[in-house]
Amino acid sequence: MDGKDGRIRYRPLISILMRPLKPVSSYRFVTFFENNRCCRLDIMNISKIYIKVLLGIFFILLNIVKVSEAKTYLPQTMDSILKEVEFSPTNFTHTSIYDDPHGFFILKHKLANQQLGKDLVIRFQTAHYAKIYLYSYKNHKWICVDSAGNAFKTKETILRRYPRLTINTQVPEIYFFIEGDYFRDLDIEIQEKSSFKANNEVGFxxxxxxxxxxxxxxxxxxxxxxxxxxxxxxxxxxxxxxxxxxxxxxxxxxxxxxxxxxxxxxxxxxxxxxxxxxxxxxxxxxxxxxxxxxxxxxxxxxxxxxxxxxxxxxxxxxxxxxxxxxxxxxxxxxxxxxxxxxxxxxxxxxxxxxxxxxxxxxxxxxxxxxxxxxxxxxxxxxxxxxxxxxxxxxxxxxxxxxxxxxxELERENEKYRLKLQEFIEKIRNTSVQSTDNSTTNGMISKKIYENLQLKYGLTSREIEVLERLSLGYSNSFIAEELFISISTVKYHISNLYLKIGSKSRSQAAKVLHDIQLKETMAKKYKDDLNSRKGS
CATH class of the missing domain: 1.20.1070 (Rhopdopsin 7-helix transmembrane proteins)
Incomplete structure (x- = not known):
């Protein structure tokens, strides 16, 4: 059964295959019980094992030397076979069949009068048969005059697509003894040897x-x-x-x-x-x-x-x-x-x-x-x-x-890339705008900004953090406003403490307030001096 974590427990193969294929919550590992222990296999490793198993089965089958042999009858027994069997009609003209349940069938074909006494080529347009024997009546008995099929390919000096047999007989009836199952769409082509090559080229x-x-x-x-x-x-x-x-x-x-x-x-x-x-x-x-x-x-x-x-x-x-x-x-x-x-x-x-x-x-x-x-x-x-x-x-x-x-995926990726690029650009502009506003129109004037940089060596990002820290903002709020992580905010605060020599947020805020107070008093004194000169 499935565990609470959505992993598959070991079950018989048939049970796994017949079970309804429902989605589970585990997306990374599939677990099996093996020797009372639960081992984890990564999906990629399972795929590799799967391929190895298939290849192993394939090469084992290829190395099997046993060739299954169907029940065959010697050529001299064809006379007795034909006396015992009954033929039924097929889809082919002048052709009837006896289909035996022991893995073979016999085709009976009647040649046309114009085909008698001529060199004929008979081709079975199928590659499914291992052995095909052609029988003709000679010397008062049925004898095998030719054979073809997959079992005889190694003996052929010229490779041919389909089994091909040749015959020249004066008897209109011929028989084909074939090992294998009968296919209804079996196509048998009988032509004179002279015209066979031209028709074959059209097929190629x-x-x-x-x-x-x-x-x-x-x-x-x-x-x-x-x-x-x-x-x-x-x-x-x-x-x-x-x-x-x-x-x-x-x-x-x-x-x-x-x-x-x-x-x-x-x-x-x-x-x-x-x-x-x-x-x-x-x-x-x-x-x-x-x-x-x-x-x-x-x-x-x-x-x-x-x-x-x-x-x-x-x-x-x-x-x-x-x-x-x-x-x-x-x-x-x-x-x-x-x-x-x-x-x-x-x-x-x-x-x-x-x-x-x-x-x-x-x-x-x-x-x-x-x-x-x-x-x-x-x-x-x-x-x-x-x-x-x-x-x-x-x-x-x-x-x-x-x-x-x-x-379509590329277009979607390009659209997402442009959106991401636009978002990044927006973040950058917001950051620059935030810096400009804080240094010109915000609490920290440009002069205070320069003083903090010269006196304490603060960076622009550390000054932004110091300004918000002096306003009593929390680390999460500062991170959200500056589009940075909380850990980055903590990193900047620790640098602030080290550079300005403070040990707490209140001391750091007091440093900024003192600088701002001095700047305010200096500005007020300058304004009073200018007003006196004007009067």
Whole structure:
């Protein structure tokens, strides 16, 4: 439970994550019980520990040498398999499917008559499958004529984006044995070898446009970070970089970074939680949550670690329900940050634009995921092109929102700077005016002022303090009138005592009164002398 001082006491991780995220009064430290002792951890140290934990989990997963193997069947068993299974229609023309619950599915495709006897190239426009086997009927049995997928990338002499198979057959029916889950938006492209290269070049043109704009936006944000010396641009660049990595994998370009089979099979499981972490940290830092409520900031970091562990558990269990749950929880967590934290702690046009833009992108990402994983039907219109387009629009809008926010902060800082400068100038003018009035029109004349300086070596500020002290003012009143602190008043009074040789306020006041009396008598004598001469 929370202590009276607003600090968090040790509780199980699940209890902390499920507890309502309420603000607390402690803004500097978060405490935990450890070995019956209460230790304090600074928020910055907690952030460093959080990053180290994530990096540790990431590199442990990367060093796992075990590659999970799905249940496979030898090529010679394909005849017996086809006798036992029943195929159902799909969205593709002349294609039917048998989806097995043991982690594989079989596609049956009928070639067109004009494709028979020709060299054909078959490409699966997805990078999600480790093994794809192509079967054709030869010598009165079904045999494997080609194979492709992530598991065979290390054997390829020429790197290719997507799995590519070749065939030349007179039999119209062919079968694909594929390890993995069936995606409804799976796109199978079958073309003659002569026309395949020309069509492929058009696809690369669109890819170059998307990634060129994305990289340009990241570089623009980094330049803004250098120009304005603000880390928000760097955080957003990191968040956008994770989305680019996801798109690289979906477009089959991640193979140009690494050919490791385990990484290619599990890269999304690693990148999605990192992307969630990067975007959530950017959003809460955009509103300055670590300064406003560091305890809530820490809980957000803990939830990110919790989501990362859920994704990690999928790597060992291979239970699809765990992966789907983790993805949906990540999207729900992003929505909570937008509407439960960002809009709660900060208002303004730029904040609303950021929230609504992210809401649109997350909505499209959710629909894209539901369509890709067959969880919801009738979402074929939400393809990767729609997601990329919304991503580019989001990058441009958010970049200019951050720029507008930084410029608005600069304008506010400039306004406060001018007000502060005006206030300081006003204080200076008041001080000078107070000195002039006291030396000319006040109790202390200019001559008395000069006498005090010559005889006792008093400074102008000490003379001002002496004048008010002689009027019986308290130290706090003197400090308020001269715009100085009480300790500074005491310092000047002690210097006064030392210079004029007094030990109390009354003695110091008597010194000034004596000088004023002498000055008054001298002035009166001078006036009488002048009146006598005039008469």
């Amino acid at each position: 043109l669109g890819l170059g446009l998307y990634y060129g704009l994305s990289i340009m936006c990241i570089l623009m944000n980094l330049l803004f970070a250098i120009s304005f010396k603000n880390a928000k641009f760097v955080l957003y660049s990191l968040a956008q970089l994770t989305i680019i990595l996801i798109m690289l994998y979906e477009d089959g370009l991640f193979v140009f970074i690494t050919k490791n089979t385990w990484i290619l099979d599990n890269i999304l499981t690693l990148i999605v939680p990192i992307s969630t972490m990067a975007t959530s940290v950017f959003k809460v830092n955009f509103i300055g949550l670590r300064r406003i409520n560091p305890t809530l900031y820490l809980r957000i970091l803990l939830i990110n670690i919790f989501l990362f562990l859920i994704f990690a558990s999928y790597l060992f269990t291979r239970i699809n329900l765990i992966y789907h749950t983790a993805v949906l929880l990540s999207i729900a967590f992003e929505y909570y940050i937008l509407y439960g934290i960002v809009l709660k702690y900060k208002q303004g046009k730029s904040i609303k634009v950021l929230v609504y833009t992210y809401t649109l992108l997350l909505g499209i990402a959710l629909l894209f995921y539901l369509n890709k994983t067959n969880l919801v039907p009738f979402l074929d219109f939400v393809n990767i092109t729609v997601f990329k387009t919304s991503s580019i629009i989001e990058v441009l809008i958010i970049s200019f929102v951050i720029l507008f926010n930084i410029k």
